[in-house]
Amino acid sequence: MPICPSCGAAVAGAVATCANCGHPTGPAVVPPPAIGEVVVDETAAPGPSPWGSGRIHQDRQWPTPSRGWLTAGRVLLAPTALLVVLATLGSTIAGRGGSGVDDDPAVRWTVHTFQMWLQLTLTAFGTPWRNSNSSSFGSSTSGIHVLPYAVAFGWLALLWLGQRLTARARAAAGAAEPTGPAAGAQALRTGALSAVAVLLLGWLSTGSSHVDEDSLSLSMQVTTGPAMLPLGLSGFLAAAAVVLAVDGQGALRAEAARRRWLGGWLLAWQHAARVVGALLVLLTLVSVVMQVLVDQPFPQSTFRALTVNGGVYLFGVGSGARAGVGGLRGGHEGTFALYDLGAHGGQWWLTVVPVLLAALALGWSAHRGRLTQLDRARLAVLYAVLTAALVLGTSIWLSESSTIKGQVHEARIELLGWSVTSVVVAAAAWAVFGALVVPAALDAVRRTPVPVSVPLPAQAADEPDGIVGTVELVAEERPLVGQVDVLDSHAAYRRPDAS
Incomplete structure (x- = not known):
């Protein structure tokens, strides 16, 4: 039986007007839905439906996160888990007597030790480990600046691997490589999520305690934790740089094929990165052997996270740079170099071996790749910058700032430092030797x-051995697979429900 669209009453037969309200029925009268049938009205206006109409409104559709955000969260899972796992392992080993703690089941693991080790792992982003004290006499803040290469390189490697796997899956699906703007947008997304993740870990690692000295009648509030603003900024920049380096390769290579100077720098970077990467592996092995076989390795450190740092420190000494410990700003106390060992033993000449091997590997790479003289000069510049940055990154210093009775005192103590001039000169000398x-x-x-x-690239096939360092052009199209639009370079970052 038809239903009147005005009042919802049943209309008997095909009549022109409704017997209940008197309004014309006309062609708008439609048969009601069958019992148990629900008709979804996609065009219904907001508000309640007329009684007896047999129609319901669409449920509110919440927005779906874009695929770019989902990809960013997926690739950041492993690096973030690495920081938590290392902090958990360190605090567990420390609680079992590995750091002088009594081997008591009640103190094998505490929240305090976990926070301390999490603070140590977060220094991999280059942020200081801060300790703030406040009392009635004044306040003081001290920060230890140390960069554990093992944690930093592990975090970067996991992020790079996750991004590479994502890029390979995208290529297997037949999608086009992202353009420069698309890669930049994805780098911003990943950097933002990385900053949020490390800031959350920094907040969890921050702890405070109240100390009372009865003998001095002193009450002091102690807070330890990372510097939050540098931590978030470093996490953002590190993740954005890795994603941009992976997803922006297509746009970078295409641009390098058009601009020879950019192609030359990219070519030099490829050779320098390979040599420096192999050098870090060698220095890690050297440092591990040194920690196991030598009774008092140099530099002595109870942090196993600084294993790679010890190898790079030996590399710096072997290159001829001047090292020192315990000096204040403006100088070092007890400095020494390979040509001026002072009270140190004569076995330090072995530290030249990794430096010489790296220089020979750099020269062989430049020769085998048949780099031009200009590209070899670029290679020397990049290698010098990378090695100098690695050596200077092993520096450990303590910065102190205190306010007592309105007077501010600041100091900087080099716990393990370098002469910057000697590092730069040594890096440049070995770079010229290896690259030229x-x-x-x-x-x-x-x-x-x-x-x-x-x-x-077209001329490379005519060479007898091929050109190893030739910048390859990027294919503009790929075969169509499934329903993927190969011409849409932003398809990898669109919403999953978008067509």
């Missing part, structure tokens, strides 16, 4: 002339 002298000698011995310029 060694490949020139290999060219003369093997009688392979240096190419004047890097040939285009």
Whole structure:
């Protein structure tokens, strides 16, 4: 039986007007839905439906997170879990007597030790480990600046691996490589989530305690934790740089194929990164052996997270840089160098071996890749910058700032430092030797002339050995797989429900 659209009353037969309200029925009268049938009205206006109409409104649809945010969260899971796992392992080992704590089941693991080790792992972002004291006599803040390379490189490696796997899955689906703007937007998303994650960990690691000294009638509030603002900024920049380096490769290579100077720097970076990466692996092995076999390794440290730092420290000494400990701002106390060992033993000449091997590997890479003289000069610059930054990054210093009776006192103590001038000079000397002298000698011995310029990809096939360092062009299209739009470079970051 038809239903009147005005009042909802049943209309008997095909009549022109409703017997209940008198309004015309017309063609708007529709048969009611069958019992148990629900008709969804997608065009219904907001508000209650007329009685007896048999229609319901659509439920509110909440927005779906974009695929870019989901990808950013997925690739950040492993690096964030690494920080928590390392802090848990460190606090567990410390609670079992590994750091002088009594081997008592009641103190094998505490929240305080976990917070302390989490603070140590967060220094991998280059943020200081701060300790703030406040009392009725004044306040003081001290910060230990240390960068554990093992944690930092592990975090970066996991993030890079996750992003690479995502890029390979995108390529297997037939999607086009992201453009520069799309890669930049994804880098911003990942950087923002990374900043939120590390700030949350920093907040969890921050702890405070109340200390009372009865003998001095002193009540003091002690707070330890990382510097939050530098922590968030470092987490954002580190994640954004890794994502941009992976997702922006297509746009960078395409631009490098058009601009030879950019292609030269990219080519030099590839060679320098390979050599420095292999050098870090070697220094890690050297440092592990040193920690196991040597009774008093140098530098002595109870933090196993500084294992790689010890190898880089030996590399700096072997390169000829001047190291020192315990000095104040403006100088070092007890400094020494490879050519001026002072009270140190004569076994330090072995530290030259990793430095020499790295220089020879750099020269072989430049020779085998047939880099031009200009590209070799770029390689020397990049290698010098990377090695100098690695050596200077092993510095450990303590900064103190106190306010007593309105007077501010600041100090900076070098616990483990370097002479910046000696580091820069040593890095530049070994870079020139490895990137210019060694490949020139290999060219003369093997009688392979240096190419004047890097040939285009089409000319590389005519070379007898091929051109290792040629910048390859990026394919603009890929075969269509499924329903993926290969021409849409932003498709990887669109919402999952978008067509």
